[in-house]
Amino acid sequence: MIIGIIAAMNEELEILLSEMSLEETKVKANMTFNKGKLWGNDVVAVVCGIGKVNSAICAQILASEFQVDKVINVGVAGGISKEIHPGDIVIADNLVEHDMDTTSFGDDPGQIPRMDTFDFKCDIELVESAKKACDNNKDLNTFIGRIVSGDVFVADIEKIKWLEKEFKALSCEMEGASIAHTCYLNNIPFVVIRSISDNANNGAHMDFQKFTPIAVKNSTAILKEMLLNM
Ligand code: SAH
Numbered sequence: 200m201i202i203g204i205i206a207a208m209n210e211e212l213e214i215l216l217s218e219m220s221l222e223e224t225k226v227k228a229n230m231t232f233n234k235g236k237l238w239g240n241d242v243v244a245v246v247c248g249i250g251k252v253n254s255a256i257c258a259q260i261l262a263s264e265f266q267v268d269k270v271i272n273v274g275v276a277g278g279i280s281k282e283i284h285p286g287d288i289v290i291a292d293n294l295v296e297h298d299m300d301t302t303s304f305g306d307d308p309g310q311i312p313r314m315d316t317f318d319f320k321c322d323i324e325l326v327e328s329a330k331k332a333c334d335n336n337k338d339l340n341t342f343i344g345r346i347v348s349g350d351v352f353v354a355d356i357e358k359i360k361w362l363e364k365e366f367k368a369l370s371c372e373m374e375g376a377s378i379a380h381t382c383y384l385n386n387i388p389f390v391v392i393r394s395i396s397d398n399a400n401n402g403a404h405m406d407f408q409k410f411t412p413i414a415v416k417n418s419t420a421i422l423k424e425m426l427l428n429m
Pocket of ligand 1: 374
């Protein structure tokens with residue numbers, strides 16, 4: 200079994216790559232795919248770049264060229280609900296592209312027209328094993344629910360109110376739903392695990408810089424615990 204691990208930014212994969220025993224690297228679509236062993240598993244770990252297009256292309260390459268059996272997306276995200284704070288963990292059980300909008304036709308915001316699903320559901324077993332990993336890290340606050348993605352760094356209180364009301368989203372970021380979408384099309388089980396870097400409100404970019412290192416540490420810790428038990 201090969202697990203594809205995707206992060207958007209170098210800093211989100213740094214710790215993981217330092218602990219990986221690398222067997223081979225391949226560059227495709229300007230992305231470096233690192234093949235090797237990590238915490239007892241065969242993995243391909245890759246930094247995809249920011250946003251939905253980069254992450255979808257990356258997930259498709261993992262599917263088509265590396266034939267991965269599962270995909271895990273880790274990284275940082277903005278917290279939406281008031282109870283969620285920097286450093287907390289959010290495990291997605293489903294994802295939606297919040298910037299998909301054909302509401303002029305009467306579709307719901309986020310609905311991809313002519314698609315047979317509204318949300319992309321994460322694999323139950325992967326969600327369970329992420330949950331277990333969190334149970335073993337009791338000092339981390341963990342939330343499970345919907346993550347929404349769009350090509351926007353959300354830093355606006357009105358926008359997060361809308362994301363919460365419209366999608367009941369716990370968290371927002373820029374890659375998870377497009378990875379989920381790609382995995383759905385390829386029939387590959389996936390999960391998205393994020394740690395909060397900011398509260399997606401005014402000043403989020405400042406928090407993002409401050410809290411990203413701790414958020415990366417936390418999401419990597421959960422992934423490590425998860426892989427060690429897989
Ligand atoms: N200029 C910044 C851009 C970061 S974009 C830089 O290059 O560092 C933010 C990244 O973190 C994306 O990969 C996204 O998935 C995640 N993220 C964290 N907080 C977010 C928020 N409030 N809204 C959207 N994405 C967020």
